Amino acid sequence: MFDVKNEKQLAAEAAVGLVKEGMIIGLGSGSTAAFAIEAIGKLVAGGMQLSGIPTSVASEVLAKEAGIPLTTLEENPVVDLTIDGADRFDDRLNLIKGGGGAMLREKIVASCSKRLVIITDAGKYANPLSGFPVPVEVVPFSHHPIALQFEEQGLRPVIRQREGAPFVTDEGNYILDLQIDQIDNPQELERKLDLPGVVGHGLFTGMADELFMGDGNSVQHFTR
Ligand code: 5RP
Numbered sequence: 001m002f003d004v005k006n007e008k009q010l011a012a013e014a015a016v017g018l019v020k021e022g023m024i025i026g027l028g029s030g031s032t033a034a035f036a037i038e039a040i041g042k043l044v045a046g047g048m049q050l051s052g053i054p055t056s057v058a059s060e061v062l063a064k065e066a067g068i069p070l071t072t073l074e075e076n077p078v079v080d081l082t083i084d085g086a087d088r089f090d091d092r093l094n095l096i097k098g099g100g101g102a103m104l105r106e107k108i109v110a111s112c113s114k115r116l117v118i119i120t121d122a123g124k125y126a127n128p129l130s131g132f133p134v135p136v137e138v139v140p141f142s143h144h145p146i147a148l149q150f151e152e153q154g155l156r157p158v159i160r161q162r163e164g165a166p167f168v169t170d171e172g173n174y175i176l177d178l179q180i181d182q183i184d185n186p187q188e189l190e191r192k193l194d195l196p197g198v199v200g201h202g203l204f205t206g207m208a209d210e211l212f213m214g215d216g217n218s219v220q221h222f223t224r
Pocket residue numbers: 028029030031032033084085086087096097098099100101102103106
């Protein structure tokens with residue numbers, strides 16, 4: 001049994017090999033992205049000039065600890081390279097993200113990026129996408145009627161909880177996790193999620209440009 005943490009670190013370090021002087025870097029969220037933030041911090045400590053845009057409060061904290069100078073989408077609306085994790089990916093590099101609840105900012109930063117590079121361990125591959133719920137971020141006012149509509153469509157929503165209360169995202173919203181067994185047509189599902197009150201979701205179709213997957217003691221590289 002290979003060490004999943006080692007796979008995450010290998011993937012992260014491979015992706016950080018793409019970072020160049022002067023770049024604006026989107027800093028992803030989650031345990032794999034944390035390895036990338038650490039490695040980018042080492043580049044900065046070695047004298048490389050770059051700026052990061054964190055995709056979550058947690059990543060902002062890590063980036064500050066790593067000594068990465070931060071910027072914003074106001075100052076830099078075009079991001080050169082974003083390195084982020086994923087919960088599942090398929091053969092076309094469609095993704096399920098949002099296990100950590102940061103998918104709204106992650107997708108915004110990804111959409112501003114010239115290049116989106118995903119980093120994962122080997123357990124994240126699933127073709128078709130399956131084995132992980134699809135998170136949908138909703139404004140709290142709308143969560144009940146949206147959940148009813150998803151139920152009617154057979155999408156099996158479960159409101160994400162933390163310590164007995166609804167989990168609240170960095171943007172102050174709730175998450176409905178859709179318990180979908182298998183996603184044969186991610187684009188069709190995306191269309192079903194477009195309801196008033198939905199502010200984002202963790203299905204990323206056609207966004208990732210490439211992916212590094214740690215696999216045992218090596219790294220596999222996939223492109224779209
Ligand atoms: C957070 C995410 C993460 O990238 C995803 O959950 C993967 O996390 P990890 O690297 O810890 O497995 O989308 O919203």
